[in-house]
Amino acid sequence: MNIRxxxxxxxxxxxxxxxxxxxxxxxxxxVERQVRSAIKSLGYYPNTHARxxxxxxxxMYGLIISDIANPFFPDIVKFFERIAVEHGQEVLIANTDYQxxxxxxxxxxxxERRVDGVAIMTSEMDPKLVQLLNKRGIPIVFLDTGHxxxxxxxxxxDYVSGIEQAIEHLISFGHQRIAxxxxxxxxxxxxxxxxxxxxxxxxxxxxxxADYMQIGNHRIDGGxxxxxxxxxxxxxxxxxxxxxxxxxxxxxREIRAAGLQVPGDIxxxxxxxxxxxxxxxxxxxxxxxxxxxxGVSAFNxxxxxxxxxxxxxxxxxxxxxxxxxxxxxxxxx
Amino acid sequence: MNIRxxxxxxxxxxxxxxxxxxxxxxxxxxVERQVRSAIKSLGYYPNTHARxxxxxxxxMYGLIISDIANPFFPDIVKFFERIAVEHGQEVLIANTDYQxxxxxxxxxxxxERRVDGVAIMTSEMDPKLVQLLNKRGIPIVFLDTGHxxxxxxxxxxDYVSGIEQAIEHLISFGHQRIAxxxxxxxxxxxxxxxxxxxxxxxxxxxxxxADYMQIGNHRIDGGxxxxxxxxxxxxxxxxxxxxxxxxxxxxxREIRAAGLQVPGDIxxxxxxxxxxxxxxxxxxxxxxxxxxxxGVSAFNxxxxxxxxxxxxxxxxxxxxxxxxxxxxxxxxx
DNA sequence: ATGAAAGCGCTAACAC
DNA sequence: GTGTTAGCGCTTTCAT
Numbered sequence: 001m002n003i004r005x006x007x008x009x010x011x012x013x014x015x016x017x018x019x020x021x022x023x024x025x026x027x028x029x030x031v032e033r034q035v036r037s038a039i040k041s042l043g044y045y046p047n048t049h050a051r052x053x054x055x056x057x058x059x060m061y062g063l064i065i066s067d068i069a070n071p072f073f074p075d076i077v078k079f080f081e082r083i084a085v086e087h088g089q090e091v092l093i094a095n096t097d098y099q100x101x102x103x104x105x106x107x108x109x110x111x112e113r114r115v116d117g118v119a120i121m122t123s124e125m126d127p128k129l130v131q132l133l134n135k136r137g138i139p140i141v142f143l144d145t146g147h148x149x150x151x152x153x154x155x156x157x158d159y160v161s162g163i164e165q166a167i168e169h170l171i172s173f174g175h176q177r178i179a180x181x182x183x184x185x186x187x188x189x190x191x192x193x194x195x196x197x198x199x200x201x202x203x204x205x206x207x208x209x210a211d212y213m214q215i216g217n218h219r220i221d222g223g224x225x226x227x228x229x230x231x232x233x234x235x236x237x238x239x240x241x242x243x244x245x246x247x248x249x250x251x252x253r254e255i256r257a258a259g260l261q262v263p264g265d266i267x268x269x270x271x272x273x274x275x276x277x278x279x280x281x282x283x284x285x286x287x288x289x290x291x292x293x294x295g296v297s298a299f300n301x302x303x304x305x306x307x308x309x310x311x312x313x314x315x316x317x318x319x320x321x322x323x324x325x326x327x328x329x330x331x332x333x
Numbered sequence: 334m335n336i337r338x339x340x341x342x343x344x345x346x347x348x349x350x351x352x353x354x355x356x357x358x359x360x361x362x363x364v365e366r367q368v369r370s371a372i373k374s375l376g377y378y379p380n381t382h383a384r385x386x387x388x389x390x391x392x393m394y395g396l397i398i399s400d401i402a403n404p405f406f407p408d409i410v411k412f413f414e415r416i417a418v419e420h421g422q423e424v425l426i427a428n429t430d431y432q433x434x435x436x437x438x439x440x441x442x443x444x445e446r447r448v449d450g451v452a453i454m455t456s457e458m459d460p461k462l463v464q465l466l467n468k469r470g471i472p473i474v475f476l477d478t479g480h481x482x483x484x485x486x487x488x489x490x491d492y493v494s495g496i497e498q499a500i501e502h503l504i505s506f507g508h509q510r511i512a513x514x515x516x517x518x519x520x521x522x523x524x525x526x527x528x529x530x531x532x533x534x535x536x537x538x539x540x541x542x543a544d545y546m547q548i549g550n551h552r553i554d555g556g557x558x559x560x561x562x563x564x565x566x567x568x569x570x571x572x573x574x575x576x577x578x579x580x581x582x583x584x585x586r587e588i589r590a591a592g593l594q595v596p597g598d599i600x601x602x603x604x605x606x607x608x609x610x611x612x613x614x615x616x617x618x619x620x621x622x623x624x625x626x627x628g629v630s631a632f633n634x635x636x637x638x639x640x641x642x643x644x645x646x647x648x649x650x651x652x653x654x655x656x657x658x659x660x661x662x663x664x665x666x
Numbered sequence: 667a668t669g670a671a672a673g674c675g676c677t678a679a680c681a682c
Numbered sequence: 683g684t685g686t687t688a689g690c691g692c693t694t695t696c697a698t
Contacts, residue, residue: 002691013669018693028667043465045444049382049391050691053674058382068411071608074402081401081428085438090446093426095414105418111378113423132376249612275404279582281614335675346685351677361683383675386690 001044010038021046048090052114060090061302062110062118066098071274072244072291076121079295087303089116100124107132117141117302121294123188139305139313141298144189148313153301155294155316157189159196162287162320163241166269167204169285169322170239174331175267179212179237181226181247190218193243193271212237216247223250224257231258238266238331245270245277248284252327263329273323282326289320334377343371354379381423385447393423394635395443395451399431404607405577405624409454412628420636422449433457440465450474450635454627456521472638472646474631477522481646486634488627488649490522492529495620495653496574499602500537502618502655503572507664508600512545512570514559514580523551526576526604545570549580556583557590564591571599571664578603578610581617585660596662606656615659622653 003021007014012031019025020035027035038044052058063080065073081091092113094106103122107129110118117139120130125145133140134151141153148154170178180197183190194213201208214229216222223242227250230236242248248270252262262268262282270277270286277284297316304314336354340347345364352358353368360368371377385391396413398406414424425446427439436455440462443451450472453463458478466473467484474486481487503511513530516523527546534541547562549555556575560583563569575581581603585595595601595615603610603619610617630649637647 016668045441047447047691048445049385049447052382053380053386054693068401069407074407078401078428081426085442090425090442092423093414095411108378109418109423112381114380114382276609276612279609279613349684359683380675387677
């Protein structure tokens with residue numbers, strides 16, 4: 001079942017069938033009807049591989065993430081895929097499992113499948129591999145990493161807006177001693193969050209204290225041990241913000257283990273707003289990073305890059321916002 | 334950059350390059366070295382679309398799920414993809430968003446990309462669409478749905494084993510009055526779970542009571558209202574099993590809202606063991622459905638179907654097991 | 667508006 | 683063990 005059989009049945013050339021299928025060039029109404037009916041009665045589905053070979057466009061976009069089981073990613077994948085399909089494009093998903101060497105395999109897969117663009121939503125990325133894609137003129141979009149350049153776009157997350165809302169929220173509850181538990185310093189986005197916090201504290205006129213800046217690892221255990229340190233301070237904070245929600249979960253566990261209450265004794269804020277945050281006890285106040293929007297923006301950047309003259313990259317800014325639940329409350333007086 | 338340039342540079346024919354790349358036929362060591370070096374120096378990556386066209390095999394497998402944001406699916410996707418990549422195969426993921434009409438689009442995508450097999454991990458599936466794939470001889474694997482047939486395999490989940498473990502566990506804590514909150518009766522897997530529960534109750538010599546069988550919807554709100562009904566019974570159960578973890582979350586909320594304790598007053602069990610279950614307060618005792626194994630088995634079934642003579646489908650049985658945490662305890666005396 | 671025909675890059679059958 | 687070459691199914695000039 002191929003285009004030739006359809007052409008024969010419709011009594012036209014294969015070129016005409018192709019025109020009808022792709023709507024590239026106007027075709028007379030009569031011919032179009034004949035072709036469509038032939039397609040239907042034969043149950044014809046175009047072979048996209050042949051199409052790719054002929055046209056040079058695969059209509060596939062790569063999406064490289066760290067780990068689909070990390071609750072941060074499913075929404076990104078979901079909306080990236082949804083909008084891709086709406087535009088008649090296909091998606092190739094690749095997990096690196098946080099292992100840089102697997103990134104090489106991912107890039108190879110993208111290259112072999114001749115994708116029309118790659119969204120790289122991990123933070124660890126070897127410039128050599130980027131070069132491999134870029135040399136071939138494949139549009140790339142990063143998440144909050146690297147800089148815009150030829151065929152390179154960036155989806156930028158504005159952490160500051162959400163963090164400032166959070167600090168204002170805490171101040172309104174009377175908090176003055178606010179601590180922060182960061183992610184691994186090796187992670188660019190973690191550093192960005194940490195810096196944005198330090199900046200906002202000063203802007204809001206609060207006292208910035210180095211001993212209120214603890215290092216976590218974006219996992220539960222890191223949140224626990226960081227919180228343990230904060231609790232041992234002579235003057236512990238009355239509120240603590242985490243660099244991600246898992247860290248906040250760890251913090252809450254540690255607080256409870258110390259016989260204290262959230263938010264009665266200490267207020268806790270997370271970051272990301274992953275699904276489980278709403279199911280915690282108490283439900284976690286957190287800064288939402290709109291992941292659906294990230295997925296959509298990433299796709300749009302790539303798709304646009306293929307329909308634009310020139311190769312200028314674009315930058316897309318995404319803002320964050322505070323989601324108030326029950327892990328924050330009035331400062332203990 | 335194509336196979337011809339590599340051939341020229343290595344001073345061999347394109348066929349030989351193909352042989353080296355695919356390792357199909359032995360090639361002299363010298364020639365192999367030359368070819369590999371040419372490939373490397375030219376930065377050659379085979380074009381899989383051309384390969385597909387030439388060979389008739391796309392080396393791509395479709396994976397159709399309901400919703401990647403549903404915590405049941407990420408692990409399946411992750412392990413399906415992992416093992417596929419290990420075998421040099423690609424994965425095409427499609428979400429139906431629980432909408433049967435989107436299934437049509439999914440199947441069309443699979444057909445157009447000429448996948449070598451499709452794993453259908455949703456329960457709603459129009460037989461007409463199955464036929465569309467099956468007519469073309471594309472191997473299909475279902476999750477716990479439909480029956481094995483020509484080119485149709487099935488990954489079967491043995492719910493009974495886990496449920497029996499759970500009931501034994503409850504009995505050992507002294508429970509005799511055990512209720513069940515099911516999923517939507519329209520969902521085949523929900524009915525299967527419900528039936529398995531009823532069967533096990535009788536097998537274990539407990540009293541089966543129709544008023545202990547409540548209907549939920551696999552969401553939190555359904556768990557809440559079902560639990561509310563159970564609490565209003567003259568003789569409420571001392572333990573309740575849910576058809577999935579979200580339902581159990583709803584049940585716990587309702588129990589707490591009624592001023593009762595879990596597991597102090599009522600023991601609660603979930604089903605699935607999604608990630609958040611371990612973070613609940615108290616951590617949820619639940620029946621684990623091994624999703625990694627499902628993903629792996631589904632892929633293996635498809636992959637094997639392509640390397641086997643004949644088109645006989647296979648059946649793969651996967652067992653479930655009880656994960657004991659803190660939402661179950663001694664019956665209140 | 668439509669058709670003829672030359673690729674696109676690879677595989678596989680065949681010949682040697 | 684290696685080369686030659688005819689497809690695979692489509693798109694896209696180039697004519698008409």
